[in-house]
Amino acid sequence: MVIPSVPPECYLVLSGMLFTIGVIGALTRRNAIVVFMCIEMMLNAVNISFITFSRFLQSLDGVLFAFFVMAVAAAEAAVGLAIFVMIYRSRDTINLDEINLLKW
């Protein structure tokens, strides 16, 4: 009896679960830094499915896309955290429901 190796569906379902947990966190938390961490988690979940397709379709394009996603995440981290520091300096809070100047 030969045991089948891990199918791509398992990885994709795991990626969907991590993405969903990230979205729920980004929707329900008030702290801007935790929301930022949840966004990083969502980017990571997308990377898992890129790599999964790259592995099971035997092509390297997914790996390179994941690489570019990581570069964009690094740029986003630098600028986003600088913005958080600025907001904290001017308003003394980074609770997202108190930063509502642009809210309709």
Next chain:
Amino acid sequence: MAENIVTIFQWLIFLGAAFVSIIASFMVITRKNPIHSALFLVLTFLCVAVLYLLLYSQFIAIIQVVVYAGAIVMLIVFVIMLLDLEQELRSGLKLFYSKVIGGLLMVLFLFGIIYSVVAKSPTGKVGSYTPDKASANVKAVGEMLFTQYLFPFEIVSVLLVAAIIGAVILSKKRT
């Protein structure tokens, strides 16, 4: 028989990494202290790196540990240290109806993803790259990065320079 043992180990590693990453990401969104969230985020990223190794892409696994678990989370912890984040600890978590509805919609969305993945197995044009040698991954990625994906690579470098300049200008004190 030997192949069976390899497959069993792959299943065990996959299930362990998947379980730990889901638990850790759940802890990220439920802990009140942002430092605890950041440390659980490191655990999530490390489990995802293990999954990348299981998918035979060593390059991305290394980059994951260096960039995500190293640089980005270090930056997040540093900013948490700079800011005084006692308010959320005191006021606790407030749940509004809109947030609950949004979360339930996301769970529905998750069922949609699971259904679409399970109903039809993923297909597509199969390429020629097979991970026959474990050490060839970095070389293949590098060759493809500097030939076929050279222009996006340059764009990414411009983006990183713009991000660095933006971060410096944003965090500079107004005079």
